Every structure is written in C-alpha cells, then in structure tokens.
Amino acid sequence: MTADPSTGPSTGPGTDSAGAAEDFVFGRTQAEREEILLPELQQLTEHHRANCAGYDRILGALGIKPGGAGGTIAELPWLPVRLFKHHDLASIPPDEIFKTLTSSGTTGAEVSRIHLDKAAAGDQTRALSRTLQAVLGKQRLPMLMVDTPSVVKDRRSFSARGAGVLGMAGFGRDHTYVLDAEGRPDPEAVRAFLAAHGDAPFLVFGFTFMVWQYLYEVAAEHRLDLSQGILVHSGGWKKLADRAVDNAEFRARFAADTGLTRIHNYYGMVEQIGTVFVEGPDGDALYCPDFADVVVRDPRTWREQPVGTPGVIEVVSTLPKSYPGHVLLTEDLGVVHGIDDGHWPGKRFSVLGRLPRAEARGCSDTYAESAAGPAEAASADPQGEQAA
Amino acid sequence: MIISPRFPAGPDRSLTGLLDEMSGDVPGGPLAVGDPRMVDFLTAFGRTLLDPALIRRHPELAPLGFFLRRAELDAQLARLAEPGTGSTRVLRFPRGLVFHIPPANVDTIFVYAWALAALTGNRNVVRISPRSGPAAELILERLATALQDAHPAVAATQRMITYDRDDRITEALSAACDLRVVWGGDHSVASVRRAPLGPAARDLTFPDRASFAVVGADGWLAADPAARDQAVVGLYNDSYWFDQAACASPRALYWVGDPTTAAEARTDLFERLAALLAARGELPDPAMAVHKRVAAYGEAAAGRAAALGFAADEALAVLDLADPLAAPRTWLGAGTFPTATVARLADLVPMLGRRDQTLSHFGIPEDELADFAAALAGRGIDRIVPFGAALSFAPLWDGYDLPREFTRLTTLGTVPAQARR
Numbered sequence: 001m002t003a004d005p006s007t008g009p010s011t012g013p014g015t016d017s018a019g020a021a022e023d024f025v026f027g028r029t030q031a032e033r034e035e036i037l038l039p040e041l042q043q044l045t046e047h048h049r050a051n052c053a054g055y056d057r058i059l060g061a062l063g064i065k066p067g068g069a070g071g072t073i074a075e076l077p078w079l080p081v082r083l084f085k086h087h088d089l090a091s092i093p094p095d096e097i098f099k100t101l102t103s104s105g106t107t108g109a110e111v112s113r114i115h116l117d118k119a120a121a122g123d124q125t126r127a128l129s130r131t132l133q134a135v136l137g138k139q140r141l142p143m144l145m146v147d148t149p150s151v152v153k154d155r156r157s158f159s160a161r162g163a164g165v166l167g168m169a170g171f172g173r174d175h176t177y178v179l180d181a182e183g184r185p186d187p188e189a190v191r192a193f194l195a196a197h198g199d200a201p202f203l204v205f206g207f208t209f210m211v212w213q214y215l216y217e218v219a220a221e222h223r224l225d226l227s228q229g230i231l232v233h234s235g236g237w238k239k240l241a242d243r244a245v246d247n248a249e250f251r252a253r254f255a256a257d258t259g260l261t262r263i264h265n266y267y268g269m270v271e272q273i274g275t276v277f278v279e280g281p282d283g284d285a286l287y288c289p290d291f292a293d294v295v296v297r298d299p300r301t302w303r304e305q306p307v308g309t310p311g312v313i314e315v316v317s318t319l320p321k322s323y324p325g326h327v328l329l330t331e332d333l334g335v336v337h338g339i340d341d342g343h344w345p346g347k348r349f350s351v352l353g354r355l356p357r358a359e360a361r362g363c364s365d366t367y368a369e370s371a372a373g374p375a376e377a378a379s380a381d382p383q384g385e386q387a388a
Numbered sequence: 389m390i391i392s393p394r395f396p397a398g399p400d401r402s403l404t405g406l407l408d409e410m411s412g413d414v415p416g417g418p419l420a421v422g423d424p425r426m427v428d429f430l431t432a433f434g435r436t437l438l439d440p441a442l443i444r445r446h447p448e449l450a451p452l453g454f455f456l457r458r459a460e461l462d463a464q465l466a467r468l469a470e471p472g473t474g475s476t477r478v479l480r481f482p483r484g485l486v487f488h489i490p491p492a493n494v495d496t497i498f499v500y501a502w503a504l505a506a507l508t509g510n511r512n513v514v515r516i517s518p519r520s521g522p523a524a525e526l527i528l529e530r531l532a533t534a535l536q537d538a539h540p541a542v543a544a545t546q547r548m549i550t551y552d553r554d555d556r557i558t559e560a561l562s563a564a565c566d567l568r569v570v571w572g573g574d575h576s577v578a579s580v581r582r583a584p585l586g587p588a589a590r591d592l593t594f595p596d597r598a599s600f601a602v603v604g605a606d607g608w609l610a611a612d613p614a615a616r617d618q619a620v621v622g623l624y625n626d627s628y629w630f631d632q633a634a635c636a637s638p639r640a641l642y643w644v645g646d647p648t649t650a651a652e653a654r655t656d657l658f659e660r661l662a663a664l665l666a667a668r669g670e671l672p673d674p675a676m677a678v679h680k681r682v683a684a685y686g687e688a689a690a691g692r693a694a695a696l697g698f699a700a701d702e703a704l705a706v707l708d709l710a711d712p713l714a715a716p717r718t719w720l721g722a723g724t725f726p727t728a729t730v731a732r733l734a735d736l737v738p739m740l741g742r743r744d745q746t747l748s749h750f751g752i753p754e755d756e757l758a759d760f761a762a763a764l765a766g767r768g769i770d771r772i773v774p775f776g777a778a779l780s781f782a783p784l785w786d787g788y789d790l791p792r793e794f795t796r797l798t799t800l801g802t803v804p805a806q807a808r809r
Contacts, residue, residue: 054689061688061696061708080682087689299674300701312674331678355675 025289026344048324051091055324074304078327084112120322124274142197143172146206148179207235220257227259275317285348292317310335331355395548415540419509422465425539433534477800482509484566492517500781508794511545559583597745598717601638605645607751608653620660622776631722636746640715643729650729665700677702680721713739744768748778
C-alpha cells in the first residue's frame with residue numbers, strides 16, 4: 001500500500017485517447033512474454049547495475065557477470081522483496097527523486113522505501129489505469145467505497161487503507177462510503193446510491209475482509225441489489241479464514257445473495273508499484289498484465305516449480321526503472337494453475353498465503369518480545385497485497 | 389497481577405499470593421547451599437532428561453542431563469569451599485529470592501542458571517516466556533515428574549511462571565527479589581532495568597553477545613579425515629542447534645594462515661559441512677531460506693560481503709567478508725558463515741571487545757591461544773573452547789562464576805579484636 005495518496009490516476013482512466021483494443025493489457029501468450037519482455041528485463045538488469053551500486057554489488061557477489069544475466073525470464077536474478085525494508089536501493093540520483101513510497105509497515109521500523117522519479121511515477125499510474133480498464137472499461141463509473149470517509153480525512157496520519165482508498169478513487173465518480181464517519185454500516189447511504197446508480201454498471205472497491213464484513217453482510221441483510229456492480233478488492237483471505245470464507249465461497253455468496261457476479265480480486269505490492277495481477281472474469285485465478293509475469297519457485301533450489309506445485313512467488317515487471325525492483329521474490333506462497341489455458345493468455349496463478357516470519361531462537365530477545373509482537377503484526381498486514 | 393504457574397503447574401493466580409506463600413516457612417527448615425533435598429531433586433530431574441527417545445528429538449537436552457549428575461553437582465559445591473582467613477571463618481549462604489528472566493527461545497539455558505541457583509539453596513521465580521519452544525514444555529513436564537518424589541521444600545521454594553509482558557508484575561518481582569538474572573538482548577536488559585530493585589539487591593545481566601570461530605589452516609590440513617569430520621560435527625552443533633542465534637554460536641568463521649593453505653582448508657571444511665547437512669537432512673524452512681537470502685544480499689548490498697555462496701539446498705550460506713575485521717555481529721540466519729582469512733590469530737585482537745563472548749577453535753596450538761587471550765587482556769572473549777563446545781554451558785559463564793554470584797558470605801570471627809594487638 002502506498003502511503004502517498006497521489007499515486008492514483010490524476011485524470012482517471014477515461015482520458016486516454018487510444019482505443020480499447022490496443023490498450024488491452026491481458027493479451028500476451030507466455031511465448032510472447034519471453035520474446036518481448038525478456039530483452040527489456042535484461043536491459044533493466046544492466047540499467048540497474050549501472051545506476052544502483054548496491055544492486056551491482058549483490059549481482060557481483062553472486063558471481064553474475066555484467067551482461068550475463070538470464071537466458072529466460074525464470075533465470076533472471078531476483079532480489080528478495082524484504083531487502084527494500086533494510087536498504088535504500090535506487091537507480092536514480094537523490095535530486096531526481098520525485099516521490100518516495102513506503103509500504104504498510106505494521107511494526108513501524110520495517111517499511112520499504114521505493115523511490116520514483118517523474119517518469120517512473122507517470123509510468124506506474126498509466127500502467128495501473130490500463131490494467132484496471134481491462135475489467136472496468138474506459139468510463140469512470142459511480143463508485144461505492146467499502147470503507148469510512150474518515151480513513152482518508154487526516155492526511156498526516158495516512159494509513160495504508162486510506163492510501164488504497166484514495167488511490168482507487170480516481171477510477172470512479174460520485175463516491176459513496178458504505179460506512180459512516182464512526183465506522184458504522186450506513187445501509188441508507190448504500191440504498192440511496194443504488195437508487196441513483198444501481199441500474200447501470202457501477203464500481204465497488206474495498207479491502208477483502210471489509211467487503212465481506214460490511215458490504216456482503218449488510219447487502220444480504222437488507223436485500224440490496226448489487227447485480228450491476230463491478231467489485232475490485234484486495235488484501236488477502238487471512239481474516240476471512242476464521243469465518244471459513246474462501247474465494248469460491250465469497251463469489252458464490254455474493255452472487256446468490258446480492259446478484260454481484262463481476263468480482264475481481266487483485267494482487268500487488270508497493271515494491272512493484274503500478275503492477276497488479278488481476279483475477280479473471282471466471283474467478284479462477286490471477287492473471288499477469290502484458291508487461292509482467294510470475295515465477296513460482298522451489299524454496300530449496302529456487303528453481304521454477306512445475307505447474308500445479310506450490311512455491312514462493314516471484315513477481316516480474318518491466319515497470320521499475322528508478323529502483324531495481326523488476327524481479328522480486330515475495331514472501332507469499334502461490335501456485336501456477338496453468339499457462340495459456342485460461343480466460344486470458346499467460347500464466348494464471350493463486351496466492352496461497354504468506355510465509356511465516358523466520359524467527360531467531362536466539363538469546364537476545366526476552367522481555368522486549370511483546371511490545372510489537374510479530375504475530376499481531378503479521379495478522380494486521382493485509383497479506384502484502386496492495387492497492388496501487 | 390495474574391500469572392500462570394507452570395511449575396508446580398496450577399490455575400492462574402495472583403502474584404501477590406504466590407510471593408506471600410514463598411516467604412513462609414520452608415518444610416524441614418530453610419534451604420542451605422548444597423541442600424540434600426535440592427540435590428536429590430535436581431539429580432532425579434537430570435535422570436529424566438537422559439532418555440534416549442527424548443535426546444533424539446532434542447539433542448540439546450543431553451548436556452543438561454549430564455550437567456545435573458550428582459558427581460557434577462558435588463564438584464560445583466566443592467569449588468565453593470572457603471578457606472577463610474586467619475581466625476575468621478567464612479560461611480556461605482543462599483542469596484535469598486532470585487528472579488530469573490531467561491531468553492525466550494533458547495529453551496535450555498534458563499534451566500542451567502535456575503539449577504545452580506537452586507543448588508545453592510535459593511528460592512527462585514523463573515519467568516518462562518509465553519513464546520518458549522517445545523523443549524521448554526518437555527523440561528516442565530520432566531520437572532513435574534521429578535517433583536512427585538521430591539521433598540516438599542522443593543515445591544515450596546521453586547516457581548516457574550508465565551505472564552505476558554506486564555510491567556507491574558516485573559516491578560513486583562524486582563522489588564521482592566535479592567538477585568535478578570536477566571538474559572537477552574541489550575534492549576531487554578534496559579527494559580527490565582526500568583523496574584527498580586530493592587536497595588540491597590543486584591542484577592546479573594547477560595546482554596547481547598557475539599561469538600566467532602577460528603580454524604588454523606595448517607592445523608586443519610594436518611588433521612586426519614576422521615578428526616576433520618568430528619570438527620565439522622562440532623561446528624554443526626555449535627551453529628545449527630539454536631538456528632545459529634545462541635550468543636555462543638559463531639557469527640563468523642576465520643581462517644588463520646597463508647591465503648593458499650586457507651583456501652584449500654576452507655573448501656574442504658565447507659564440503660564436509662555440506663555433506664553432513666545433506667546426510668542429516670538439514671533443510672531450512674522456506675521462511676528461513678528467504679531470510680538467509682535477505683540477510684546475505686543485504687551484506688553484499690552494503691559492501692560488507694564480496695562474494696556469496698549457497699549450498700546444501702540453502703542449508704549453508706558462505707559470505708566472503710570484504711573487510712576481515714568488519715565481521716557482522718547480527719544474526720544472518722541459520723547456517724550462514726561470513727568468513728575471512730587472517731595471517732595470525734593476534735590479528736583479530738583489535739576487532740574484539742566486551743560484547744564478544746566465545747571463541748571456538750580448531751587446529752590452533754594452545755600457546756597461540758594463550759598468547760591471544762593475554763593480548764585481549766579481558767577486554768572481550770570470556771570463553772575459548774574447542775569446536776563442539778560453544779554451547780556447552782559452564783558454571784563460569786560470561787565472565788561470572790554463577791554459584792558464587794548466587795550466594796553471599798557471612799564472616800565469623802571468635803578471637804576478640806584487642807587480643808590481636
């Protein structure tokens with residue numbers, strides 16, 4: 001989650017002049033990605049080596065010669081995403097930093113710092129717009145926010161949730177909040193929104209657990225008709241696991257009880273800002289936009305897992321030019337379900353959960369353990385899945 | 389102020405009640421230093437740990453079991469004998485109430501310190517962390533078993549409790565105790581120290597420490613293959629038992645010798661270690677594997693590691709230090725060995741200081757080690773031990789003689805002062 005509210009589209013997705021077909025970003029087969037993305041990614045590796053000393057030192061220490069990185073996307077050298085929490089890695093000089101994004105660190109000390117120059121900030125905004133247009137269309141739709149307006153009010157103490165809400169706001173118009181300023185469900189506001197906009201497509205956005213707790217439960221109880229809605233949500237399933245709600249259950253119950261069927265989960269992180277992996281219309285898996293890819297790796301050998309075998313997710317994107325984040329090993333577990341065999345071409349995959357935090361069984365943590373307990377911190381983190 | 393009694397186990401209760409109970413009369417009279425009631429209990433407990441099935445699962449419990457044999461305890465007590473001076477006798481007594489705050493995750497270390505405090509006749513309250521591991525649970529089970537046949541004085545004087553971080557409980561125990569034993573990092577020590585002690589009480593602190601391993605390159609190559617394999621097993625035990633996070637586990641490994649010999653010895657040692665890891669099926673879980681990559685890449689990004697090598701399915705990571713004397717003291721994950729070569733052992737002296745605890749060694753002559761210790765002159769390194777003994781607890785720990793720290797002295801003179809003129 002970006003803590004910078006201005007990373008969302010400033011003009012909204014409806015203002016691009018190019019036609020929908022040529023802008024569609026879920027069109028490349030896996031072979032096309034290897035052919036088109038690989039040279040770009042290799043160039044990015046060399047670009048970051050030339051411009052980020054820390055990155056060059058890592059590749060050098062791994063014995064990778066300049067120009068010798070990766071004959072396939074899966075062979076490209078990766079960085080662990082948590083490295084950005086401990087090291088300032090940028091490929092631009094300090095005076096060209098236009099914007100620094102921070103991740104939703106729950107412990108305060110551990111936040112990633114991602115530096116963008118003007119060009120990179122523009123690139124990520126455009127990329128996100130084009131990605132979401134694939135499911136939203138080019139029009140700005142009336143928008144139902146599954147959150148409280150308070151979450152974006154105080155910009156000084158901006159929360160990750162607030163940043164996500166504000167970042168998405170640009171994709172809609174006539175925003176209505178599902179919760180009131182005190183965080184209580186406001187069925188009357190939703191009813192009024194539906195009376196005004198419920199007969200034509202409208203956009204619904206929120207974090208997965210909030211959408212379930214405040215939109216599904218309220219809509220089901222008040223028999224609200226959400227059949228024209230397009231829901232975009234993110235944030236992981238951990239909090240819903242207690243209620244035995246998984247993605248299939250989530251979709252089935254929304255469809256049966258509210259008529260809402262156009263549902264798109266998405267997966268992304270601030271360390272690869274602008275790149276989001278979006279659930280296809282069938283709800284079967286997440287798909288990669290054309291400028292991105294995923295590689296699921298075996299944590300013992302780091303080799304790519306075969307289709308169907310879970311492992312650690314690596315996210316690949318040609319967007320990161322101002323910092324070496326084009327090939328990142330996440331701390332999420334996932335599985336590729338198939339390649340070029342789904343609704344859209346390329347790999348389709350699921351996120352299965354988060355790796356637990358490696359903990360030292362050391363002598364050096366006795367009494368200080370509980371102030372910011374790692375267990376609580378992990379549960380408060382929305383699985384590292386971020387709105388852009 | 390509610391605590392959970394873990395030994396003797398019982399329902400949650402108030403700390404005040406527990407402290408009141410502990411200040412009452414002890415059945416059979418107060419405990420003395422080396423009290424037979426306590427020695428019997430400790431040896432019975434030690435025997436329950438020397439159970440082959442238990443040791444297979446938790447090899448770190450075996451040394452604890454041996455440590456609690458009667459002969460070993462008697463030897464510790466014998467060391468405490470005070471000759472006195474002239475006509476004055478010196479009598480040794482328990483310090484009183486000892487409050488222990490052991491490390492959360494090194495499951496066995498608290499048992500050693502507690503056992504020595506109990507052996508010397510103290511009343512003890514040990515805070516067991518809510519995050520303690522499976523070995524701690526087993527230890528509590530075995531303590532309960534041993535308690536069944538123990539003298540009631542044991543149950544009356546020894547308590548292990550769990551409470552979530554609660555400053556009021558720590559404050560009450562700190563105010564009540566005569567000695568507070570704090571393990572853990574600098575931060576933990578500082579945090580506990582905010583709770584005042586009584587005027588006559590004192591702290592025994594075990595803050596952040598770092599440790600290193602050294603190998604004589606010539607000595608390594610001169611050793612026969614069996615001795616090298618044995619040394620590798622020792623290094624493995626020192627490093628992998630507590631995910632290399634124990635303060636006595638080596639944080640870096642140094643070669644002493646000329647670069648060519650050292651390179652040859654290094655290749656041989658890490659090949660043997662990789663083979664051992666493969667044979668033992670030692671595999672890091674995915675979170676640890678990722679953590680090791682994060683830590684190693686971070687050392688490279690910062691320019692502290694010039695080369696990174698990963699082997700044995702991520703169970704082994706070897707980092708070449710860019711500057712041999714800038715060794716990392718932070719935890720880099722289980723099975724991560726920053727390494728460098730120095731010409732002479734004495735070259736390490738300038739980088740070592742108070743926070744450095746254990747030097748484990750192989751293939752270095754004893755007089756060279758003694759010269760090294762003399763050059764350090766007590767500024768750092770409290771223990772110089774052979775490979776495989778880094779984690780062996782000793783009553784002399786971190787520069788303290790624990791049985792002496794757990795007791796106090798009363799002098800008894802009988803000859804009137806004027807008669808000595």
